Amino acid sequence: MQAALRQHLGGARWALRVSEAALRPRCVGPASPPAPRCWSCGGPVPGAAGLPHFCPSCRALQPPGPRPDLFRLMDCDRSFSLDVQRLQRRFRSLQRALHPDRFGQRPPKEQHYSEQHSSLVNKAYQTLLNPLSRGLYLLELNGVEPAQETDCDADSEFLTEIMEINEKLAESKNEDSLEETETLIKVKREELTKEVTAAFERDDLQEAKKLLAKMKYFANLEDKLKNKKMPS
Numbered sequence: 593m594q595a596a597l598r599q600h601l602g603g604a605r606w607a608l609r610v611s612e613a614a615l616r617p618r619c620v621g622p623a624s625p626p627a628p629r630c631w632s633c634g635g636p637v638p639g640a641a642g643l644p645h646f647c648p649s650c651r652a653l654q655p656p657g658p659r660p661d662l663f664r665l666m667d668c669d670r671s672f673s674l675d676v677q678r679l680q681r682r683f684r685s686l687q688r689a690l691h692p693d694r695f696g697q698r699p700p701k702e703q704h705y706s707e708q709h710s711s712l713v714n715k716a717y718q719t720l721l722n723p724l725s726r727g728l729y730l731l732e733l734n735g736v737e738p739a740q741e742t743d744c745d746a747d748s749e750f751l752t753e754i755m756e757i758n759e760k761l762a763e764s765k766n767e768d769s770l771e772e773t774e775t776l777i778k779v780k781r782e783e784l785t786k787e788v789t790a791a792f793e794r795d796d797l798q799e800a801k802k803l804l805a806k807m808k809y810f811a812n813l814e815d816k817l818k819n820k821k822m823p824s
């Protein structure tokens with residue numbers, strides 16, 4: 593019962609860690625919506641909406657819900673400044689528990705669910721790890737239109753800077769000058785990441801959107817740089 597209470601209070605806790613007893617249906621009041629049914633045995637599967645969970649009766653892995661909150665899935669606060677180590681720990685533990693190799697002896701349907709969960713966990717990890725995609729996802733959650741590169745059209749100083757780095761990149765013929773440009777891009781991206789952090793902390797979503805649009809330019813520059821560095 594204590595486990596059930598803990599699960600109830602710590603909504604973000606991952607259901608797989610909770611003992612099976614805690615997942616058995618509890619007495620529910622008349623106002624509670626009926627618990628979803630297990631695809632395998634038809635028994636009720638209470639709680640843990642949006643998180644990977646197993647049926648308390650037959651232990652079958654349940655399908656992922658529609659559009660789960662990636663922050664919740666990864667057990668991270670919904671915030672731009674993210675505890676990367678926490679994210680990585682959670683990623684590894686989910687990856688282990690849901691890996692399709694573990695479901696080799698299970699029915700095809702369950703194997704399919706484990707693939708779906710695994711790819712969702714990968715997507716959540718990549719989205720939250722990268723500052724640009726994390727910021728864009730946060731804007732989306734807040735109902736802000738996606739940031740476009742045209743959002744910084746008015747900032748001629750910024751556009752000139754990008755043009756200059758582009759030229760530098762085009763002219764870079766040797767390792768040394770490429771590395772110099774790489775460092776420059778890295779420093780600029782780190783500066784922008786700090787500014788985005790501050791904008792989200794102030795809850796200034798429009799400013800965050802503008803800064804993320806700038807970050808997109810730098811992400812493109814980084815892609816160009818990577819292509820250039822690839823051995824021909």
Ligand SMILES: [Zn+2]
Pocket residue numbers: 630631632633634635647648649650651652
């Ligand atoms: Zn079941």
